[in-house]
Each structure stands twice: as structure tokens, then as C-alpha cells.
Amino acid sequence: MATEKQTIAVLGAGNIGGTLGRKWIATGHQVVFGVSDPNGKHAQSLRSDLGNKAVIDSVAYALSSNPEVVVLAVQGTVVDTIIPTYAQQLDGRVIIDVANRMGSATMNSFGTLHEYTPNAHLFRAFNTYGWVNLENPQFAQGRVSLFFCGPDGDARTKVEQLITDVGPEPVYVGGVDQVNVVDGVTQLWFALAFGQQRGQNLAFKLLE
Numbered sequence: 001m002a003t004e005k006q007t008i009a010v011l012g013a014g015n016i017g018g019t020l021g022r023k024w025i026a027t028g029h030q031v032v033f034g035v036s037d038p039n040g041k042h043a044q045s046l047r048s049d050l051g052n053k054a055v056i057d058s059v060a061y062a063l064s065s066n067p068e069v070v071v072l073a074v075q076g077t078v079v080d081t082i083i084p085t086y087a088q089q090l091d092g093r094v095i096i097d098v099a100n101r102m103g104s105a106t107m108n109s110f111g112t113l114h115e116y117t118p119n120a121h122l123f124r125a126f127n128t129y130g131w132v133n134l135e136n137p138q139f140a141q142g143r144v145s146l147f148f149c150g151p152d153g154d155a156r157t158k159v160e161q162l163i164t165d166v167g168p169e170p171v172y173v174g175g176v177d178q179v180n181v182v183d184g185v186t187q188l189w190f191a192l193a194f195g196q197q198r199g200q201n202l203a204f205k206l207l208e
């Protein structure tokens with residue numbers, strides 16, 4: 001079965017936004033990046049790799065492209081500025097929250113998203129590993145599992161396809177109420193990669 005190609009606004013084009021956007025462009029999706037400086041180092045790096053396939057502009061421009069999916073890949077500290085500012089353009093869309101609010105009690109931005117975008121389909125995905133594991137999700141022991149949550153239905157199918165197109169095996173944890181479980185995977189990854197100094201080249205696989 002042919003996979004459905006999607007229109008995606010990736011807000012943030014750094015380590016993680018750039019990695020995800022590159023993979024989706026390579027698999028045929030239509031991607032517009034929204035950044036704070038469209039002529040900055042991240043934008044220049046993407047342009048030098050992707051040429052005219054890289055559409056990189058402001059957040060307002062990226063959201064005006066009427067994307068089906070919006071990916072929040074900016075620093076956790078700026079999410080609370082972006083969401084209220086663009087609430088109208090964000091509401092009703094499939095939103096994938098990739099940002100981690102490091103040092104906060106809650107790592108995700110679902111609280112702010114629930115408040116300002118009550119009709120959005122919220123997903124937590126791609127936040128659990130360092131970007132290198134998404135760049136290269138194939139280990140000697142097999143393909144990385146990517147644990148994610150969000151509402152079941154058509155939007156879940158879209159997100160699963162986007163995970164598969166990046167490379168990992170999608171593992172659905174459940175609805176939005178499972179967000180802290182997904183964030184627990186992130187905490188486990190940090191504890192092993194940094195706390196135990198195993199390095200970033202590690203990930204998890206579901207064995208059944």
C-alpha cells in the first residue's frame with residue numbers, strides 16, 4: 001500500500017528538528033521549517049544539505065502553509081511563548097511535542113497545549129532519545145522502538161507513519177493520559193546515557 005504523504009511544519013531546525021525534517025523530506029513529505037533566524041547556522045546547514053528542498057522561514061510562515069502536522073522541536077523554554085502566540089494557527093492540527101523542558105517538574109508542554117489548542121490532536125513522540133538514535137535507528141540488535149502517545153484514530157496512523165519514515169518501530173503507549181509514561185522513557189535514557197555515562201548511542205527495544 002502506498003504511504004500517504006503529509007504536509008509538516010517543523011518548528012525548530014536544530015539537532016532534532018533538522019534530523020526529523022531531513023528524513024521526512026527524503027521519504028517524500030512536504031516540510032516547511034519555522035525558526036527564529038531563517039539565515040542562521042541551522043538554516044544554512046539545512047540549505048547546504050538539501051538545496052531547494054529546504055523551505056526555512058519564520059514560524060508564522062511555516063504555520064501559514066496550512067500543515068496537517070506541526071512538530072514542536074524548539075527549546076523547552078520557548079514553547080510557552082510560541083504556543084500562545086500561534087494558538088489560532090495551531091489549534092485543530094496534529095501537534096507532536098518533541099520539546100523537553102529540562103529541569104522542570106513536567107518535561108512536556110501538554111498543559112499549555114491543552115489550554116491554548118483545545119481542539120488539537122496532541123502527541124508526545126521523538127522526545128525520548130538523543131537525535132543520533134533517530135539519525136541512525138538501526139542497531140546490531142535490531143530497530144529501535146519509539147514509544148509515543150496521543151489520541152487513537154486517523155491522527156495516530158499519521159504519526160505512526162512519520163515514526164516509521166524516520167526509521168524506528170512505533171510503539172503506541174496509549175492516549176494523552178500516558179504522556180508521563182513516555183516522559184519516563186526519556187528520564188531512563190538520560191539516566192543511562194549521561195547519569196551512568198554509557199553515552200548517547202543507546203536506545204530501547206520492545207521484546208514480546
Ligand SMILES: NC(=O)c1ccc[n+]([C@@H]2O[C@H](COP(=O)([O-])OP(=O)(O)OC[C@H]3O[C@@H](n4cnc5c(N)ncnc54)[C@H](OP(=O)(O)O)[C@@H]3O)[C@@H](O)[C@H]2O)c1
Nearest residue numbers: 012013014015016035036037042074075076099100130131
Ligand atoms: N537534541 C536532541 O537530541 C533532542 C532529542 C529529543 C528532544 N529534544 C528537544 O527538542 C528541542 C530542540 O532541541 P535541539 O537540540 O534540536 O535544539 P537546537 O539544536 O538548539 O535547535 C533549536 C531550534 O529552535 C529554534 N528556535 C529557538 N527559539 C525559537 C523561537 N522563539 N521561534 C522559532 N524557533 C526558535 C532555533 O532557531 P534558529 O535555527 O533560528 O536558531 C533552532 O532551529 C528541545 O526542547 C530538546 O529538549 C532534543
